[in-house]
Amino acid sequence: EAGVVQSPRYKIIEKKQPVAFWCNPISGHNTLYWYRQNLGQGPELLIRYENEEAVDDSQLPKDRFSAERLKGVDSTLKIQPAELGDSAVYLCASSYDQGAQHFGDGTRLSIL
Amino acid sequence: QKEVEQNSGPLSVPEGAIASLNCTYSDRGSQSFFWYRQYSGKSPELIMFIYSNGDKEDGRFTAQLNKASQYVSLLIRDSQPSDSATYLCAVSSGGSNYKLTFGKGTLLTVNP
Numbered sequence: 001e002a003g004v005v006q007s008p009r010y011k012i013i014e015k016k017q018p019v020a021f022w023c024n025p026i027s028g029h030n031t032l033y034w035y036r037q038n039l040g041q042g043p044e045l046l047i048r049y050e051n052e053e054a055v056d057d058s059q060l061p062k063d064r065f066s067a068e069r070l071k072g073v074d075s076t077l078k079i080q081p082a083e084l085g086d087s088a089v090y091l092c093a094s095s096y097d098q099g100a101q102h103f104g105d106g107t108r109l110s111i112l
Numbered sequence: 113q114k115e116v117e118q119n120s121g122p123l124s125v126p127e128g129a130i131a132s133l134n135c136t137y138s139d140r141g142s143q144s145f146f147w148y149r150q151y152s153g154k155s156p157e158l159i160m161f162i163y164s165n166g167d168k169e170d171g172r173f174t175a176q177l178n179k180a181s182q183y184v185s186l187l188i189r190d191s192q193p194s195d196s197a198t199y200l201c202a203v204s205s206g207g208s209n210y211k212l213t214f215g216k217g218t219l220l221t222v223n224p
Contacts, residue, residue, distance in 0.1 A: 042202070105154065
């Protein structure tokens with residue numbers, strides 16, 4: 001079974017530039033999550049989708065962050081404009097029904 | 113604010129010893145408890161989950177849950193150098209497909 005696939009693995013941009021991350025969940029997994037992990041911290045949930053619906057986006061900074069999950073499969077997370085404090089690892093995870101969450105390798109974002 | 117607390121370590125044990133990792137949580141309504149292992153630069157990997165009070169064993173790993181004390185632990189028997197990683201405790205107020213609240217993680221080093 002293929003795992004959660006994320007791209008790109010690394011991204012370096014200048015502040016105020018836009019950036020987008022892509023996630024392909026495990027086949028058949030209906031729930032998809034985006035987490036952000038700062039250095040030395042545990043992951044923090046940004047948004048959770050059940051199929052196409054965002055059911056928990058309370059931690060998503062909506063002034064600059066947006067996400068979508070068209071057709072209930074792949075998802076993209078966008079930041080525009082990026083700020084220095086957005087430097088972190090962005091992790092995508094997926095799960096099926098009551099199954100455990102499985103994480104992708106993440107995108108490491110560096111803002112110059 | 114729901115919190116999950118872990119000793120950041122580092123916890124250092126000799127090869128073959130038992131490593132004991134501890135976690136406390138603030139939300140009494142928490143229902144699901146998870147231990148993830150994270151190697152440096154890698155994504156979190158699920159190693160154990162527990163829902164009921166008591167012990168749950170899987171190979172060299174034992175998870176222990178005490179809901180009255182709001183405490184969950186992970187024991188690693190016969191520790192190996194390959195167990196050296198950061199161990200993240202995660203808690204959910206719902207099922208495993210709900211938001212996970214993570215602790216900061218405990219860095220474990222197993223010395224040959």
